[in-house]
Amino acid sequence: KQEVTQIPAALSVPEGENLVLNCSFTDSAIYNLQWFRQDPGKGLTSLLLIQSSQREQTSGRLNASLDKSSGRSTLYIAASQPGDSATYLCAAVYSSASKIIFGSGTRLSIRP
Amino acid sequence: SQTIHQWPATLVQPVGSPLSLECTVEGTSNPNLYWYRQAAGRGLQLLFYSVGIGQISSEVPQNLSASRPQDRQFILSSKKLLLSDSGFYLCAWERGPTDTQYFGPGTRLTVL
Numbered sequence: 001k002q003e004v005t006q007i008p009a010a011l012s013v014p015e016g017e018n019l020v021l022n023c024s025f026t027d028s029a030i031y032n033l034q035w036f037r038q039d040p041g042k043g044l045t046s047l048l049l050i051q052s053s054q055r056e057q058t059s060g061r062l063n064a065s066l067d068k069s070s071g072r073s074t075l076y077i078a079a080s081q082p083g084d085s086a087t088y089l090c091a092a093v094y095s096s097a098s099k100i101i102f103g104s105g106t107r108l109s110i111r112p
Numbered sequence: 113s114q115t116i117h118q119w120p121a122t123l124v125q126p127v128g129s130p131l132s133l134e135c136t137v138e139g140t141s142n143p144n145l146y147w148y149r150q151a152a153g154r155g156l157q158l159l160f161y162s163v164g165i166g167q168i169s170s171e172v173p174q175n176l177s178a179s180r181p182q183d184r185q186f187i188l189s190s191k192k193l194l195l196s197d198s199g200f201y202l203c204a205w206e207r208g209p210t211d212t213q214y215f216g217p218g219t220r221l222t223v224l
Contacts, residue, residue, distance in 0.1 A: 031209060031210075032210065034213065036215075041218075041220070042217060042218065043118075043215035043218045044156075044202065044204075045215070046212040046213065046214065046215075049211075051210065089155065089156070091156075091213075093209065099158075099171075100146075100158060100213070101158075102148075102155040102157075103155055104154055105155060
Protein backbone atom coordinates (compact mmCIF):
# COMPACT_ATOMS: atom_id res chain seq x y z
CA LYS A 1 0.00 0.00 0.00
CA GLN A 2 1.33 3.43 -0.93
CA GLU A 3 1.52 5.69 2.10
CA VAL A 4 3.09 9.04 2.92
CA THR A 5 4.03 9.85 6.51
CA GLN A 6 5.09 13.16 8.01
CA ILE A 7 6.89 13.45 11.31
CA PRO A 8 6.48 15.29 13.58
CA ALA A 9 2.78 16.09 13.45
CA ALA A 10 3.44 19.40 15.17
CA LEU A 11 6.53 21.49 15.86
CA SER A 12 7.09 24.71 17.77
CA VAL A 13 10.41 26.56 17.59
CA PRO A 14 11.65 30.07 18.42
CA GLU A 15 12.13 32.58 15.65
CA GLY A 16 15.45 32.47 13.85
CA GLU A 17 16.08 28.74 14.14
CA ASN A 18 16.79 26.49 11.20
CA LEU A 19 14.49 23.48 11.06
CA VAL A 20 13.82 20.30 9.12
CA LEU A 21 10.49 18.71 8.31
CA ASN A 22 10.42 15.06 7.34
CA CYS A 23 8.39 13.13 4.81
CA SER A 24 8.64 9.41 4.08
CA PHE A 25 6.93 7.33 1.40
CA THR A 26 6.57 3.58 1.22
CA ASP A 27 6.77 3.14 -2.57
CA SER A 28 9.93 4.63 -4.05
CA ALA A 29 8.61 4.55 -7.65
CA ILE A 30 7.49 8.15 -7.46
CA TYR A 31 7.00 10.43 -10.42
CA ASN A 32 7.73 13.52 -8.37
CA LEU A 33 7.39 14.82 -4.83
CA GLN A 34 5.81 18.12 -3.89
CA TRP A 35 5.80 20.29 -0.76
CA PHE A 36 2.87 22.57 0.02
CA ARG A 37 1.99 25.11 2.66
CA GLN A 38 -1.53 25.46 4.06
CA ASP A 39 -2.67 28.34 6.23
CA PRO A 40 -5.72 27.73 8.49
CA GLY A 41 -8.94 27.51 6.50
CA LYS A 42 -7.17 28.11 3.21
CA GLY A 43 -6.17 26.17 0.16
CA LEU A 44 -2.68 24.80 -0.48
CA THR A 45 0.19 26.83 -1.85
CA SER A 46 2.90 25.05 -3.77
CA LEU A 47 6.39 25.51 -2.33
CA LEU A 48 8.68 23.12 -4.18
CA LEU A 49 8.43 20.27 -6.65
CA ILE A 50 11.22 17.71 -7.03
CA GLN A 51 11.19 15.46 -10.06
CA SER A 52 12.17 11.85 -9.47
CA SER A 53 15.49 12.42 -11.26
CA GLN A 54 16.43 15.36 -9.03
CA ARG A 55 18.06 15.40 -5.60
CA GLU A 56 16.97 18.80 -4.35
CA GLN A 57 15.23 22.06 -5.09
CA THR A 58 15.70 25.49 -3.53
CA SER A 59 13.48 28.52 -3.26
CA GLY A 60 14.62 31.38 -1.05
CA ARG A 61 14.99 30.12 2.52
CA LEU A 62 13.50 26.74 1.60
CA ASN A 63 15.41 23.70 0.44
CA ALA A 64 13.81 20.34 -0.28
CA SER A 65 15.77 17.15 -0.78
CA LEU A 66 14.74 13.81 -2.19
CA ASP A 67 16.26 10.37 -1.55
CA LYS A 68 14.23 7.84 -3.51
CA SER A 69 16.24 4.84 -2.36
CA SER A 70 15.40 5.47 1.28
CA GLY A 71 11.91 6.79 0.56
CA ARG A 72 12.53 10.14 2.21
CA SER A 73 12.23 13.83 1.55
CA THR A 74 13.10 16.72 3.84
CA LEU A 75 12.10 20.37 3.80
CA TYR A 76 14.72 22.64 5.33
CA ILE A 77 13.64 26.11 6.44
CA ALA A 78 16.44 28.53 7.22
CA ALA A 79 16.19 31.43 9.66
CA SER A 80 12.54 30.75 10.52
CA GLN A 81 10.11 33.65 10.89
CA PRO A 82 6.66 33.91 12.53
CA GLY A 83 5.16 34.19 9.04
CA ASP A 84 6.37 30.64 8.35
CA SER A 85 3.78 29.34 10.81
CA ALA A 86 1.45 27.04 8.86
CA THR A 87 0.85 23.38 8.10
CA TYR A 88 3.32 21.88 5.65
CA LEU A 89 2.24 18.93 3.54
CA CYS A 90 4.23 16.69 1.27
CA ALA A 91 2.71 14.71 -1.57
CA ALA A 92 4.07 11.84 -3.64
CA VAL A 93 2.92 11.54 -7.24
CA TYR A 94 3.02 7.99 -8.54
CA SER A 95 2.04 7.96 -12.21
CA SER A 96 1.37 10.08 -15.23
CA ALA A 97 -2.30 9.68 -14.40
CA SER A 98 -1.38 11.72 -11.36
CA LYS A 99 -2.09 9.33 -8.55
CA ILE A 100 -1.11 11.66 -5.75
CA ILE A 101 -0.91 10.75 -2.08
CA PHE A 102 -0.62 13.38 0.62
CA GLY A 103 0.88 13.13 4.06
CA SER A 104 -1.19 14.39 6.98
CA GLY A 105 1.10 17.38 7.43
CA THR A 106 3.32 18.99 10.03
CA ARG A 107 1.81 21.94 11.88
CA LEU A 108 4.62 24.44 12.38
CA SER A 109 4.52 27.28 14.89
CA ILE A 110 7.31 29.87 15.03
CA ARG A 111 7.43 31.74 18.36
CA PRO A 112 8.45 35.41 18.17
CA SER B 113 -1.78 34.52 -15.18
CA GLN B 114 -3.84 31.57 -14.10
CA THR B 115 -6.41 31.63 -11.33
CA ILE B 116 -8.70 29.04 -9.84
CA HIS B 117 -12.04 29.79 -8.23
CA GLN B 118 -14.27 27.75 -5.97
CA TRP B 119 -17.73 28.50 -4.69
CA PRO B 120 -19.36 28.66 -2.40
CA ALA B 121 -16.72 29.33 0.24
CA THR B 122 -18.84 27.81 3.00
CA LEU B 123 -21.96 25.71 2.97
CA VAL B 124 -24.21 24.23 5.65
CA GLN B 125 -26.60 21.58 4.39
CA PRO B 126 -28.98 19.11 6.04
CA VAL B 127 -28.52 15.37 5.68
CA GLY B 128 -30.23 14.07 2.57
CA SER B 129 -30.04 17.32 0.64
CA PRO B 130 -28.29 17.63 -2.75
CA LEU B 131 -24.90 19.22 -3.28
CA SER B 132 -23.19 21.09 -6.07
CA LEU B 133 -19.73 22.62 -5.70
CA GLU B 134 -18.15 24.43 -8.60
CA CYS B 135 -14.56 24.97 -9.62
CA THR B 136 -13.37 27.05 -12.55
CA VAL B 137 -9.91 27.79 -13.87
CA GLU B 138 -8.89 30.87 -15.84
CA GLY B 139 -5.87 31.59 -17.95
CA THR B 140 -5.05 28.10 -19.18
CA SER B 141 -6.52 25.45 -21.45
CA ASN B 142 -6.92 21.68 -21.18
CA PRO B 143 -5.79 21.46 -17.56
CA ASN B 144 -5.91 18.31 -15.47
CA LEU B 145 -8.46 18.95 -12.71
CA TYR B 146 -8.80 17.42 -9.26
CA TRP B 147 -11.24 17.27 -6.35
CA TYR B 148 -9.88 16.55 -2.85
CA ARG B 149 -11.48 16.31 0.57
CA GLN B 150 -9.65 17.21 3.75
CA ALA B 151 -11.18 15.97 7.00
CA ALA B 152 -10.29 17.78 10.22
CA GLY B 153 -6.70 17.02 11.27
CA ARG B 154 -6.09 14.71 8.36
CA GLY B 155 -4.35 14.82 5.01
CA LEU B 156 -5.99 15.31 1.65
CA GLN B 157 -7.92 12.49 0.06
CA LEU B 158 -8.11 12.47 -3.73
CA LEU B 159 -11.75 12.06 -4.80
CA PHE B 160 -11.82 12.61 -8.57
CA TYR B 161 -9.56 13.72 -11.36
CA SER B 162 -10.17 14.64 -14.97
CA VAL B 163 -7.80 14.88 -17.94
CA GLY B 164 -10.41 16.29 -20.32
CA ILE B 165 -14.04 17.22 -20.92
CA GLY B 166 -16.33 14.40 -19.90
CA GLN B 167 -13.44 12.28 -18.62
CA ILE B 168 -13.72 11.54 -14.91
CA SER B 169 -11.76 9.07 -12.83
CA SER B 170 -12.83 8.19 -9.31
CA GLU B 171 -10.30 7.20 -6.69
CA VAL B 172 -12.63 6.02 -3.95
CA PRO B 173 -16.22 4.75 -3.94
CA GLN B 174 -18.46 7.26 -2.22
CA ASN B 175 -21.63 9.24 -2.12
CA LEU B 176 -20.24 11.85 -4.49
CA SER B 177 -19.90 12.30 -8.24
CA ALA B 178 -18.03 14.71 -10.49
CA SER B 179 -18.57 16.18 -13.92
CA ARG B 180 -16.58 18.31 -16.34
CA PRO B 181 -19.03 19.98 -18.70
CA GLN B 182 -16.49 22.48 -20.02
CA ASP B 183 -12.72 22.50 -20.36
CA ARG B 184 -12.12 24.68 -17.33
CA GLN B 185 -15.12 23.77 -15.18
CA PHE B 186 -15.23 20.95 -12.66
CA ILE B 187 -18.31 20.19 -10.57
CA LEU B 188 -18.66 18.02 -7.49
CA SER B 189 -22.16 16.75 -6.76
CA SER B 190 -24.22 14.57 -4.50
CA LYS B 191 -27.87 13.56 -4.68
CA LYS B 192 -28.17 12.98 -0.93
CA LEU B 193 -25.60 14.23 1.55
CA LEU B 194 -24.41 12.14 4.49
CA LEU B 195 -22.98 13.39 7.78
CA SER B 196 -19.65 11.88 6.74
CA ASP B 197 -19.52 14.19 3.70
CA SER B 198 -18.61 17.11 5.95
CA GLY B 199 -15.14 18.46 5.30
CA PHE B 200 -13.02 20.94 3.41
CA TYR B 201 -13.22 20.41 -0.34
CA LEU B 202 -10.36 21.56 -2.50
CA CYS B 203 -10.13 21.83 -6.27
CA ALA B 204 -6.77 21.85 -8.02
CA TRP B 205 -5.38 22.05 -11.52
CA GLU B 206 -2.12 21.24 -13.26
CA ARG B 207 -0.77 21.55 -16.78
CA GLY B 208 0.53 18.00 -16.78
CA PRO B 209 2.03 15.28 -14.59
CA THR B 210 5.44 16.99 -14.34
CA ASP B 211 3.87 20.24 -13.17
CA THR B 212 2.92 21.29 -9.69
CA GLN B 213 -0.70 21.41 -8.63
CA TYR B 214 -2.38 24.75 -7.98
CA PHE B 215 -5.15 24.78 -5.44
CA GLY B 216 -8.31 26.81 -5.10
CA PRO B 217 -9.37 28.49 -1.84
CA GLY B 218 -11.61 25.57 -0.84
CA THR B 219 -15.21 25.07 0.27
CA ARG B 220 -16.04 24.29 3.89
CA LEU B 221 -19.04 21.92 3.90
CA THR B 222 -20.91 21.11 7.09
CA VAL B 223 -23.67 18.52 6.94
CA LEU B 224 -26.05 18.63 9.89
